[in-house]
Amino acid sequence: MSNSISSPWGSLSGIRPVKRVVQMKEKGMTDDEIAKVLTEQFSVSEEKIKLAIDIADREIKVFPKPPQNSCSLYLDIPFCPSKCIYCSFASMGVDQMKHFVEPYLEAMFTEIDETAKIVRDLGFRVDTVYIGGGTPTTLSAEDLDRLLYKISQKFDLKNLKEFTVEAGRPDTITASKLLAMRRNGVDRISVNPQSMNEKTLKIIGRKHSPEQIERAMELVRKYDFGAVNMDVIAGLPEETTEEFSDSLVKVAAFEPENITVHTMCIKRAARLTTEEPDLELSEDMDVQNMVRFAHSLLKEKDYHPYYLYRQKKTLGNQENTGFCRDGYEGHYNVYMMEELQTVISMGVGGVTKLVKDDRIERIFNIKDVREYIKRLDELINRKQFLYEFFK
Numbered sequence: 360m361s362n363s364i365s366s367p368w369g370s371l372s373g374i375r376p377v378k379r380v381v382q383m384k385e386k387g388m389t390d391d392e393i394a395k396v397l398t399e400q401f402s403v404s405e406e407k408i409k410l411a412i413d414i415a416d417r418e419i420k421v422f423p424k425p426p427q428n429s430c431s432l433y434l435d436i437p438f439c440p441s442k443c444i445y446c447s448f449a450s451m452g453v454d455q456m457k458h459f460v461e462p463y464l465e466a467m468f469t470e471i472d473e474t475a476k477i478v479r480d481l482g483f484r485v486d487t488v489y490i491g492g493g494t495p496t497t498l499s500a501e502d503l504d505r506l507l508y509k510i511s512q513k514f515d516l517k518n519l520k521e522f523t524v525e526a527g528r529p530d531t532i533t534a535s536k537l538l539a540m541r542r543n544g545v546d547r548i549s550v551n552p553q554s555m556n557e558k559t560l561k562i563i564g565r566k567h568s569p570e571q572i573e574r575a576m577e578l579v580r581k582y583d584f585g586a587v588n589m590d591v592i593a594g595l596p597e598e599t600t601e602e603f604s605d606s607l608v609k610v611a612a613f614e615p616e617n618i619t620v621h622t623m624c625i626k627r628a629a630r631l632t633t634e635e636p637d638l639e640l641s642e643d644m645d646v647q648n649m650v651r652f653a654h655s656l657l658k659e660k661d662y663h664p665y666y667l668y669r670q671k672k673t674l675g676n677q678e679n680t681g682f683c684r685d686g687y688e689g690h691y692n693v694y695m696m697e698e699l700q701t702v703i704s705m706g707v708g709g710v711t712k713l714v715k716d717d718r719i720e721r722i723f724n725i726k727d728v729r730e731y732i733k734r735l736d737e738l739i740n741r742k743q744f745l746y747e748f749f750k
Contacts, residue, residue, distance in 0.1 A: 369402030
């Protein structure tokens with residue numbers, strides 16, 4: 360990989376550049392003053408300054424800071440049909456998962472019970488629910504229904520703004536699972552192809568085809584979800600700029616309400632690093648062109664960027680950006696990324712983030728499924744810190 364282009368984010372560190380811009384706006388700084396700081400102190404490019412300011416303006420307009428006694432819930436299902444080559448999450452492939460699904464769900468149900476009690480005791484209002492992973496729809500329709508029903512029974516969801524499930528892999532989407540989701544109040548869903556190129560899908564470890572993505576979207580549209588998100592990744596191994604552009608054009612043709620454009624990130628624990636070091640990665644300039652094409656195309660298609668985050672070791676020092684049609688901004692994404700609200704997490708690898716005034720504390724769950732089941736009492740006990748934090 361070449362480093363022939365200058366870093367578009369300059370020396371600006373951290374995963375939340377938009378949060379920094381919002382804070383400057385809250386102090387009364389003008390766009391020109393903000394741009395001067397980002398240019399002179401951090402050498403951020405004009406292109407990224409404009410992007411950060413545009414997103415900050417939209418977040419301020421659409422997302423007033425929620426009250427302190429509100430929260431979002433995150434639940435992690437760490438199972439996938441296969442493990443993607445770039446993934447470093449605490450997920451298990453389908454060949455490993457069979458004997459762990461039931462004990463994992465039983466442990467999670469216990470954590471849900473105890474967490475719901477804390478939420479009730481503290482008088483918290485639940486604004487959003489987000490079920491991620493992993494691939495939650497790797498669960499059977501019956502297990503998914505049990506999980507969703509459990510959540511709706513244990514938490515007061517009458518003030519809920521959105522209920523999201525990452526369906527993720529199109530090969531896990533069935534009519535019975537979609538019906539279970541709609542029956543239990545889910546109104547946002549993700550169908551994440553990452554690429555519409557069959558060669559690329561095989562390289563990255565996906566077990567589905569572009570045709571399955573098309574069939575999944577046809578099926579999802581029959582169930583009247585309020586918003587559908589689709590993900591693509593710029594800079595996937597062995598994928599050209601033309602192939603990425605073609606994938607994005609095809610994804611946009613489905614007209615999902617949300618499209619998230621990620622940039623390939625080199626993670627130390629991923630198989631790409633440990634097992635496939637010879638795969639060719641995109642040049643920085645190519646990735647920059649991919650990201651620029653994405654912004655241009657999606658603007659033309661009436662999508663606008665509404666949240667953004669960065670990661671270390673991202674090709675071309677680019678970023679991950681969520682785009683949406685007007686009115687379809689995802690509350691959870693912004694609350695979580697800009698640290699506007701307490702997020703209470705359950706399941707493997709979950710990070711509970713407590714937000715009170717200008718103070719933020721985190722409570723970490725264990726990343727290994729076996730250890731999560733074995734040490735559940737310890738993890739539940741860690742959440743007792745919420746009482747101390749919010750007293």
